[in-house]
Amino acid sequence: MSTEAPDNYAVPLLALDQIESINNAGIKTRKAVSADEPYFIGHFPNCPIFPGVFIIEAVHQAVIHYAANYCGRVRMIEIRSVRFLSPVAPGDLLECDCRCAVRSEDGLLQVKATCYCGSRRVASVNLAYCIEKADDPKSCQD
Amino acid sequence: MILSHAKIKSILPHRYPMLLVDTVKSLEPGVSIVATKNVTGNEPCFAALADWAGPEQYAYPRTLIMESFGQAAGIIFTMDQRQAKLPSHEVLFFGAATRCHFHEDVFPGDTLEHRACLERRLSDAAVFSGEVWVGDRRVVEIERMIMVSRPTTLLDQYIIRDQR
Numbered sequence: 001m002s003t004e005a006p007d008n009y010a011v012p013l014l015a016l017d018q019i020e021s022i023n024n025a026g027i028k029t030r031k032a033v034s035a036d037e038p039y040f041i042g043h044f045p046n047c048p049i050f051p052g053v054f055i056i057e058a059v060h061q062a063v064i065h066y067a068a069n070y071c072g073r074v075r076m077i078e079i080r081s082v083r084f085l086s087p088v089a090p091g092d093l094l095e096c097d098c099r100c101a102v103r104s105e106d107g108l109l110q111v112k113a114t115c116y117c118g119s120r121r122v123a124s125v126n127l128a129y130c131i132e133k134a135d136d137p138k139s140c141q142d
Numbered sequence: 143m144i145l146s147h148a149k150i151k152s153i154l155p156h157r158y159p160m161l162l163v164d165t166v167k168s169l170e171p172g173v174s175i176v177a178t179k180n181v182t183g184n185e186p187c188f189a190a191l192a193d194w195a196g197p198e199q200y201a202y203p204r205t206l207i208m209e210s211f212g213q214a215a216g217i218i219f220t221m222d223q224r225q226a227k228l229p230s231h232e233v234l235f236f237g238a239a240t241r242c243h244f245h246e247d248v249f250p251g252d253t254l255e256h257r258a259c260l261e262r263r264l265s266d267a268a269v270f271s272g273e274v275w276v277g278d279r280r281v282v283e284i285e286r287m288i289m290v291s292r293p294t295t296l297l298d299q300y301i302i303r304d305q306r
Contacts, residue, residue: 042157
């Protein structure tokens with residue numbers, strides 16, 4: 001369980017505080033959404049709602065962790081689709097269940113994630129990542 | 143500039159550190175907007191980076207670019223809603239999006255320019271498309287972003303119910 005934000009890439013918050021499981025097929029993570037997190041004062045005053053983009057961020061941080069173990073450095077190149085189904089608020093335990101697979105046709109890492117708070121489904125997030133070639137760090141830039 | 147930061151604060155409910163639109167350069171209510179956000183090295187998202195972090199590691203989080211674009215789009219929606227005299231106690235949420243392509247990184251010192259168009263307007267939701275530019279570089283293309291408006295009272299009920 002880590003309590004500090006990553007120090008090797010910029011993040012708006014630490015959106016992953018526990019890894020429930022990880023294997024070649026994907027990763028499951030948890031994030032305890034706490035009332036004292038700094039962004040709640042502005043989103044929104046007197047009405048704390050976990051920003052939807054931070055659910056995407058939670059999936060993204062899970063994918064970075066997955067990729068470091070299974071495919072190397074990756075770069076998010078597309079939000080294929082995202083759908084928010086229910087708001088997330090302080091006190092919720094956000095769980096991200098991410099299925100990860102490299103597509104043979106384009107070599108992209110495809111991520112299909114479903115996010116839950118308890119039994120409540122809060123979002124579905126589909127992302128695509130370019131896998132950087134070890135010998136060419138600019139291979140994912142166009 | 144046609145809307146100052148002060149005016150934007152009177153339109154959007156977001157506040158520090160989540161108010162991610164600085165100015166509006168042009169606005170056609172109900173149609174389109176061009177809005178800016180300056181990215182600086184002083185933003186909270188860069189605070190935890192190690193001293194040894196290299197230039198590439200200062201890439202501004204793509205999720206925050208999306209949030210900033212969504213707020214710009216929200217200004218069109220909110221202005222339009224005011225004209226239609228809908229209740230003002232509603233908050234705008236990011237409901238869904240499809241096919242948002244990221245082309246390049248954004249770094250401290252860059253100014254994001256959001257160009258958002260309102261594609262379709264429903265009573266409590268709106269569909270936007272758009273692009274994000276930094277100078278002459280197009281950094282993001284957004285095919286579709288859906289924003290939904292919900293009363294804050296419904297959220298209060300939701301939160302109370304869930305804590306019980």
